[in-house]
Amino acid sequence: MTQQQQLHPMLNIAIKAARAAGAIINRGSQDLDILKITHKGPNDFVSEVDQAAENAIIETLLTAYPGHGILAEESGREHGAKNSEFVWIIDPLDGTTNFLHGFPVYAVSIALAHRGVVQQAVVYDPTRNDLFYASRGRGAFLNDRRLRVSKRIRLSDSLIGTGFPFRKGDSFQRYVKMFETVMQACAGVRRPGAAALDLCYVAAGWYDGFFETGLNPWDMAAGSLMITEAGGLVGNFTGEADYLYQRELVAGNPKVYAQLVTLLAPYTRVIKADEPGAEHAPAAAPASDIVADALAGAIAQADAPPPADVPRERKPVRIRKPVAPADGEAPAAPPPARRPARTPRG
Incomplete structure (x- = not known):
């Protein structure tokens, strides 16, 4: 059985939603010149592809879990249940400016939080067909390869x-x-x-x-x-x-x-x-x-203990060598011997 077949059911739904959004994004990337673009603010854009991708994600998630809440970049909290303990946090197209310029670094991001703690996560890079995913307590993966942070220390x-x-x-x-x-x-x-x-x-x-x-x-x-x-x-x-x-x-x-x-x-x-408003902030x-x-x-x-499957780095033990006495000095006295532990009387 592959890792893909062992995924949490909610993570599988998130992956389905991310791939659906990725297909919309890839199709949109072929016709950048005719896309309708709206300015949310200076240097902050949203295209019809962002909105279509978000709609596809929300439809997929709420079809499977109609009682869940939604927090999405383009539509906020207007979809889904308002008071659910489960909230999907969605960015349908992270890197919109890159996308609009044909610069191939952008992704779909979907997370599921339960009572404010993220439990499931998917980030899908549609230009490379790279799927990053994680479940709390079960590791993070790129496609089917387990991920580990780097080991550099400096x-x-x-x-x-x-x-x-x-x-x-x-x-x-x-x-x-x-x-x-x-x-x-x-x-x-x-x-x-x-x-x-x-x-x-x-x-x-x-x-x-x-x-x-x-x-x-x-x-x-x-x-x-x-x-x-x-x-x-x-x-x-x-x-x-x-x-x-x-x-x-x-x-x-x-x-x-x-x-x-x-x-x-x-x-x-x-x-x-x-x-702005910093003057009203507490000192x-x-x-x-x-x-x-x-x-x-x-x-x-x-310095916290690493995960159980990560071997701890062994630190070298420093052994102090005895220092030779200088001319005319008496040799250093040996350390006192340890007294044997007392044996309790019967």
Whole structure:
């Protein structure tokens, strides 16, 4: 029996929905010149392909699970049950700008959350027919290959993914400072333009880490489960797990994640003063305190025991050699012998 046949029933439905959307996207990519495009905002586009793909996903999901809720990029929560414990989080076409220019980096992203915790995830790359999928507690896969995050331990050797701010209200000055900080500390930075795929690339070990601001839940939900199921870590810039609605995210293998958090903690929204309404926000903790707390939390996560099927790295044992006494000095006294443990009397 193949892995595909052992999938959770809800994951199978998500895969069916993602492939249906991917077929619509591939057909639309053949006629980019005649697509109807709407501007949601500056540099933020939606095409009839986005809407058709989302409709196909929602129809597939609600046909199978009519009592579930929907949170979708183009239609929000207007479909599905409003108070369900199960909510499908959908991005029908992550990377719309790439798609509209014929740049082949975009994907369908579908996640299922139960009581706010993502349980199932699918990210489908229709240009390569690559299917990333994960179930909580059962691992992450690309097609039928198990995914594992990379094993690099030094940020200076690492390839880091990111996304540039592009919407009105995004802080370009803040991002440029972040970019400069990370770029000088790592081996390279990449920005393909589809966050859902970027997160899958971390899970696959192609990136060692990733960071971005301004993200929405549908950008992050599926990819974040891929990473944790592949042995990586995901959090906000201070290393906490409430990233899904915080509009900031950092991810990576455990060692690189810890180092990224220490670099990015000063740029968290907690201490950001350049956004409208920031003057009404509660006073932020000093940057030094935030960095210290972030470092402690990230190190604790990075040092947590790995999954059971991942062998722990053996650390070399250092054996101290006796130091020869200098001329004229008496030899060092041997350490006191240990007293034998007492045997209890009968």
